[in-house]
Amino acid sequence: MEITKYLNKQLVNVQPSNILAFANFAADIPNIVNFTLGEPDFDTPKHVQQAAIRSIQANHSHYAPSNGTQELRQNASDFLAAKYGQHYAPEEIIVTEGATEAIYTAIVSVLNPGDKVIIPTPTFPLYIADVTVAGGQPILVDTSATDFKLTPELLADTIAHEGPAVKMVVLNYPSNPTGITYSQAELDALADILRDKPIFALCDEIYSELNYDQPHASLTKTLREQTILITGVSKSHAMTGWRIGLLCAPKVLTDELSKIHQFTITSTATVMQDAAAEALGNGQDDALPMKTEYQKRRDVILETLNELGFQTAKPSGAFYIYTKIAPDLEQDDEKFAYDLAKTGLVAAVPGSYFGPGGAHYLRLSYATSMAEITRGMTQLRQYVVDQRNESERI
Numbered sequence: 001m002e003i004t005k006y007l008n009k010q011l012v013n014v015q016p017s018n019i020l021a022f023a024n025f026a027a028d029i030p031n032i033v034n035f036t037l038g039e040p041d042f043d044t045p046k047h048v049q050q051a052a053i054r055s056i057q058a059n060h061s062h063y064a065p066s067n068g069t070q071e072l073r074q075n076a077s078d079f080l081a082a083k084y085g086q087h088y089a090p091e092e093i094i095v096t097e098g099a100t101e102a103i104y105t106a107i108v109s110v111l112n113p114g115d116k117v118i119i120p121t122p123t124f125p126l127y128i129a130d131v132t133v134a135g136g137q138p139i140l141v142d143t144s145a146t147d148f149k150l151t152p153e154l155l156a157d158t159i160a161h162e163g164p165a166v167k168m169v170v171l172n173y174p175s176n177p178t179g180i181t182y183s184q185a186e187l188d189a190l191a192d193i194l195r196d197k198p199i200f201a202l203c204d205e206i207y208s209e210l211n212y213d214q215p216h217a218s219l220t221k222t223l224r225e226q227t228i229l230i231t232g233v234s235k236s237h238a239m240t241g242w243r244i245g246l247l248c249a250p251k252v253l254t255d256e257l258s259k260i261h262q263f264t265i266t267s268t269a270t271v272m273q274d275a276a277a278e279a280l281g282n283g284q285d286d287a288l289p290m291k292t293e294y295q296k297r298r299d300v301i302l303e304t305l306n307e308l309g310f311q312t313a314k315p316s317g318a319f320y321i322y323t324k325i326a327p328d329l330e331q332d333d334e335k336f337a338y339d340l341a342k343t344g345l346v347a348a349v350p351g352s353y354f355g356p357g358g359a360h361y362l363r364l365s366y367a368t369s370m371a372e373i374t375r376g377m378t379q380l381r382q383y384v385v386d387q388r389n390e391s392e393r394i
């Protein structure tokens, strides 16, 4: 008997992560400089570590309330209000198992089989997998011609074309993989298209503390009733392994969404919640020194890429650079990335792995030390020079 035939049919449609496959391939190459993964290289702040130790010693070893401890939800509420003018009462916040679970809970809660979700691409691939598992249909909208932003025209045209099955639009700003973000005016214009339509906005703002050129803007300011906000401490406080995310929405929605959370997770680890409460309570500016360092790294990489003839829209947030391979080099981004890893000892993810609009691009994560970045840029320069010399010889 072929037992896998009897699994959920949607699983067959979910592709295993080619980003991880590439990262694993690169990790096995000695001396490679790794620009693949979105994992901050900073340590979790000391005061947060101490809070976790205190929590263990105080025997906080039992279930927390399903939606999260009162202290964490209050601190999250205060943090969002103070930092971004976003107003969510503690009962409008669910503490999730990283932003990843918040995204899953939101998508599974909204979709009925056959519903459509508009996903601007290039995109973080998780949304596509979750929509597929939920029996929905991802509608991928290529934004490469509009500076990697969903414009009101693109959004309106897609809604008109796809019809009433459209139930959700995903926005991620600052963006993984492009580092692009939106101004408040751009988001307001998108809100105008969505307002009063039965369409939810899933706003993934996990990189909100890493905006370099402008204050963080948000759709929650103008379309609160229809928006599900996803955030957390993974990137802001270098806490990816602590697995604490936040899902925020009007109470009528969190009352419903909390059922999915409750029946999949019960509650996240109490000790981790105590640590996250410290991060958001007493560590409101913990991201600032990291941001200063990330910005310096971004500028070093951008300078080299420009010098080598790679075209890059200046990323204004997160810790990714999405760059177009110089036109005189190999244009198949997957071939280019594998060869660059093997012979140039630099690992950058092929841009096409992030969906339509990503062909000929590479994603570089600069969540790695300046010393590694300097070494990586020297190796990249050498690789490109070698390729150019070789093509002259042919």
Ligand SMILES: Cc1ncc(COP(=O)(O)O)c(C=O)c1O
Pocket (backbone or CB within 6 Å): 038, 097, 098, 099, 100, 101, 124, 172, 175, 176, 204, 206, 232, 233, 234, 240, 243, 244, 245
């Ligand atoms: C855009 C985006 N959303 C969500 C996540 C997942 O966050 P978490 O680790 O808190 O689950 C990531 C992680 O890389 C991300 O890039």
